[in-house]
Amino acid sequence: MAGKKFSSYHLAAALRREPDPAAALRLFLNPPTSATPSSAPFRYSLRCYDIIISKLAAARLFPAMDIQPDACTYNILIRAAAASGSLEHARRLFDEMLRRGIAPTVVTFSTVVAALCNAGQLEEAFEVKEMMVRRHKVSPNAYVYASLMKGLCEKGDVDDAVRLKEEMAGNAELLLDSAVYATLVRALFQVGRKGEVVGMLEEMKGRGIVADRVVYNAIIAGFCEDERDPSAAFAVLDDMKKSGCKADAVTYNTLVACLCKLGRW
DNA sequence: TTAGGGTTAG
Numbered sequence: 001m002a003g004k005k006f007s008s009y010h011l012a013a014a015l016r017r018e019p020d021p022a023a024a025l026r027l028f029l030n031p032p033t034s035a036t037p038s039s040a041p042f043r044y045s046l047r048c049y050d051i052i053i054s055k056l057a058a059a060r061l062f063p064a065m066d067i068q069p070d071a072c073t074y075n076i077l078i079r080a081a082a083a084s085g086s087l088e089h090a091r092r093l094f095d096e097m098l099r100r101g102i103a104p105t106v107v108t109f110s111t112v113v114a115a116l117c118n119a120g121q122l123e124e125a126f127e128v129k130e131m132m133v134r135r136h137k138v139s140p141n142a143y144v145y146a147s148l149m150k151g152l153c154e155k156g157d158v159d160d161a162v163r164l165k166e167e168m169a170g171n172a173e174l175l176l177d178s179a180v181y182a183t184l185v186r187a188l189f190q191v192g193r194k195g196e197v198v199g200m201l202e203e204m205k206g207r208g209i210v211a212d213r214v215v216y217n218a219i220i221a222g223f224c225e226d227e228r229d230p231s232a233a234f235a236v237l238d239d240m241k242k243s244g245c246k247a248d249a250v251t252y253n254t255l256v257a258c259l260c261k262l263g264r265w
Numbered sequence: 266t267t268a269g270g271g272t273t274a275g
Contacts (some may be wrong), residue, residue, distance in 0.1 A: 260273095
């Protein structure tokens with residue numbers, strides 16, 4: 001493979017081939033770089049960590065396994081635990097990071113809040129929003145708010161979600177963004193309040209927030225479910241393109257499904 | 266390096 005870039009893929013293969021765990025660790029810590037010295041270093045894949053940790057563990061070389069975790073490590077683990085359906089495991093990881101003296105970041109809390117909201121545990125999610133400020137001096141940001149607002153909307157509490165948006169607007173530290181509006185726009189269509197969508201979008205524009213793909217997709221989805229006639233949705237698709245926003249797979253999946261439902265093969 | 270918001274299907 002002379003002249004070819006050495007990537008984490010090659011490292012994973014080399015680690016798998018190396019029978020001596022100490023040699024594997026040396027390889028992991030000091031991988032051969034590319035033949036071209038100017039080329040950028042590669043990122044370690046999770047697979048590489050997996051292989052080296054498994055090898056060291058099998059050889060009972062525990063001290064060598066001690067790759068010091070930081071907040072980011074825990075954030076990744078917490079997200080994975082929540083994604084696999086175990087909020088309990090996520091909570092244990094959170095406690096563990098505190099015990100180790102690793103300060104949770106706003107990413108940690110936004111991950112936890114999103115997981116709770118996805119599980120429908122809104123009350124707990126709001127408790128986290130309070131607790132992160134009170135106990136950890138970390139302020140919620142737009143990620144945290146967007147998750148809470150989506151959770152509220154899914155329960156049909158669109159007005160409460162709008163109130164949360166107002167709470168953000170009243171706090172100079174907090175920047176509203178397109179995600180917040182995409183959530184509200186989608187919800188307004190879903191509860192049959194599409195008349196309020198235009199005002200919401202104007203407010204967004206007035207705040208200097210540009211509609212992105214997700215906002216457009218929310219509007220298109222709204223018109224698709226709402227109309228016997230998808231022409232409004234296609235008009236939005238035109239606007240979207242004109243504004244320089246590229247339609248993506250979500251856009252087209254929405255429109256294709258809409259046409260299929262109407263029998264317009 | 267890690268987090269949110271938009272869709273379809275099953």
